[in-house]
Amino acid sequence: MNTISKILIANRGEIACRIIRTARKMGIATVAVYSEADAGALHVEMADEAVLIGSAAASESYLKVDVILDAAKRTGANAIHPGYGFLSENPEFVEKVEKAGLIFIGPSAKAIRAMGLKDAAKALMEKADVPVVPGYHGEAQDLVVLAGKANEIGFPVLIKARAGGGGKGMRKVDVQADFPAALSSARREAKASFGDDRVLVEKYVATPRHIEIQVFGDNHGNVVHLFERDCSAQRRHQKVIEEAPAPDMPEDMRAAMGAAAVAAAKAISYSGAGTVEFIVDASNGLKADKFWFMEMNTRLQVEHPVTELITGLDLVEWQIRVAAGETLPMGQDELSINGHAVEARIYAEDAEKGFLPAVGRLMHLRFPEGDIRIDAGVRAGDEITPFYDPMIAKVIAHGKTRAEALGKLAGALGRTEIAGTVTNTAFLARLCRDADFAAGRLDTGLIDRNIASLTEQVSAPDAIVALAVLAASGMVPPERSNTGSVAEIGPFENWGSPMRSVTLEANGAAHGFRVLREGDSAWRIAGSGLQSSDMLLNAVECKHDEWAFRAGGVTQRCRLVQGSTEVAVFHEGLTHRFAKPQGSRADDLASGGDQVVSAMPGIIKQVLVAQGQEVKSGEAMVIMEAMKMEMTLSAPRDGVVGEVLVSVGAQVSDGVSLVMLQSEAAAG
Template structure:
């Protein structure tokens, strides 16, 4: 076994690999960009080396810098994680040539899977079912249009060298083909450096089911059951689970055999994932093999009681797979596991990625039933340069229904302040009938997105009273310590219960909910309050706030909430939904400005990919004016109204800051 391993990655996957290495007594080496100098993976590793600037191209994609760090540190092996260079055959070759072990498949296996077109042809030759389509090298647009007509609509255009949902378009009519082809090729060129595409029949309402495979260098290859990843938005996985609620034992056996056959077709060793698209009738087709560990691997680990990173390390060190796995050809599953990805993004703004300091980050306590894989802690920043993932929340229980309930409880215990997050979206997701019933397909979220987005509504008066009471109890508990810093800690003026000479105390708690300021007047202290909400008097008795829980009798009914209070925010969870409030000054109003409709600004820092207008152009509301790239996604900037372009203040390739004015319209 290795004694020192370099992790050529960052964030939660680097932290996750470090944990396994530490358990096995293996020293770890981290690499980091200028933006990651104080990141958690740097702090957790035994040693760390800088490799360049904040952009991936200047650091984590620099194989030469990573190899130099490995040589300087004396690392015997490199674990590539996922993303970045994990599926780069040239990097794998360079690692081996340097006398360092690559913890992953061989470069030859990668090259066979590096092209979706070539992979599809190879799988077809080995009897693995494939979707009808066109995989040729001739990329003449006229030829591609004719092939599209032959395949029939709907069809999918896919980047031949893509992955992760990038460079994919669904086309439902011939008239839409040319524009989608151009867009797909451009995105593929930007993301993968090559604009070759392939065409394939689009399966309506498909399921996305993948099989974890594992091979060693002794000729053994097995599958480790399936994961279902059908809950997706724009081809990005949102919820993953194992086992699939759709797969029967008979279908599992057939798909497992096909997955192993796919692995044998490329002489696969180490961890890989064979991804299938599955029709409603159980027909399944090969999509691709991801020649690396997957983001969603923890659900396999939790249902099989395996550490896949440990298996990766042992196989890379030349050990065979455990005999128990090889003899059985697979591992029987125990219980059900579900994973959700917690992102810094704003679902109400088309899931716009966010960045900034995590002022508050409370995650559920890890246990036998709950696992947290994260790469940041409270006080860290989510940067604009990388994927905005905050953490993965994984739960396990005996049944799927119990696992879903575990996930609801875990999400209720999660609180984030700073950049906006998708936590409320995830809470609605795990309560939706399409998820609880196990009927969701890969396009469901995009077709019914409004069903999963939080709906703005006035807070229930009892809930507002609970939030105000939580604030008052928090102030009362903090008052003695604050008073002790003054000249007279026993002064009645130091109390936080609103006491005043000659009249009962009155306190005003000001909260902002869904952008609306709410003022709540209250009398009382020490767990007994009379609260005025929207002209209604609410009596609160026996209120206690302890360890994130608020228990109170509100208008004669005992209620219990999850509740957290800090100087800026209040979070109250009633068991079904979260209700977040901002704390405001009781007697001060902040002026706000909505801005005008004569400018187009950058919603976040990023790089301008394309400018599609010039000064003097007449434009209509909603017309595409520019495309920018930020946090691994393209963002289309549109005209705010009909008008004439007065000035274009940016050009393709330029990096811009958040809120920078890029395009101006002539005033009305």
């Protein structure tokens, strides 16, 4: 038995805060590490001690093994928890931690290596009688060999990175002609993400569900499973909503998958928390002989809270106790499922624009109260930067039934208020209410099939547009404003009514508006951003950020906040954002005209055109990587390349021109 007295958390954000909470409950001191970009972060504030470890880039901070070990030594920490991501599945890190005389809260380096490469892991699973997807997992990496194996397997196939996970380096290929380009793209992304461009090729399951089993082992040979999670709601192979248990899971299949996962863990003498991921053929319902091993994640998962809620356990506490040498707190026959839990990941991303990652300062952040679990690593005022994953929070709901849990989650998402950056919150709420998803008709293609309805842009009602314009004008009556003062009234029309001009982006375009006072608490707003010619707001009241007004004979209430770049109105479960003209626009990305523009900071991975080259509208011109995502920037119109302004490897900021087309007049 080893006494763990102080834990250094080699991570950041939500998971670092999550670990600190459990350590505090157990009476264990904590040390946070942070980059320069995270100096004011929540996990730094929560920990007992904090150590600066480098500049903003992860390669210069959270991935610096020696610097992290030195921080542990200086603070007297005797254990390190890696969280997930960064160094959590790096066997060399584990070895250095143990060589330094510290306790690694996770599996052995040997176990991580055994599951670190998908091809070797699948060969090992075959020996352990764990079912494996048909495919090619060999060493040969030549295009001719891989394309030939794909033909033998039969299209469609999946190209998958040999190392890593999270959908990076993964491409579906439907026909042989598309294989070379897909292979090149998968290799490039795999190299950038994992430093290893080797791939494997597998049969693509037409109606797949992604069901995983949470396993736990100790250093005394005991292994249990904590039941399954369904992670089939995905986009770009990234999990969006996770739940436990899996909908419509037959007991014989649950037992078979649990046994297979335990066998996988025992095959590598696994200790700690791990997840065995399976692909399931759901074309004819869930069957006990229709699941296959995909990979094992040798760490805590992002979605572990749903398992905690249905089992009543604290998995981080189990991790700490196992790392200290204790036996598992419970045996398999003591574990049971209680109700249903669902988790949604809120990201700073624009679902309506292809889930483009976003950045920004959170000028307002309010999560729902009540019977809802929120795992977050940010507060109001924090900044979402381009350096790290843009997840803001996880919202988790538990209910007696799946329908109850989904209803709670949808309601909680509707009451979540975030301003300062675009988020996927409305998309998540729609997904909860999607007819197929709500009925449990799941597979990994569900979101793509229903993407139009899930990401449909909802225009702000005229009354909400008018309220945003009024707030931006600064013409709120002094006795009803949240500050007790008001900006100077603007110019007067020739008939004497006080009037002010305002420019805002409303429903995707910039518009000019006029605001006219009509009495003590009535205001008339006119402008091209309204569907009607104008809108009269009566009985306007404002107390702090809570507003009430009457429009068209109907009294409405909402919350409104504004900063230097936008006005945000939270109304009936939706967030309406109105950018001020000095704010940058995320949709500058190839929005038309004569140039291709970077939508956010990133690194140029490929330049696909040259000066003088003719291009067609939509043709790929530049590939860049930003916030862990590879983006293809396309030609805004037919034309001729006039100038290429960037080169491969260049780091560009938001709004930079990358390629210029010749003007149509010059080209003519």
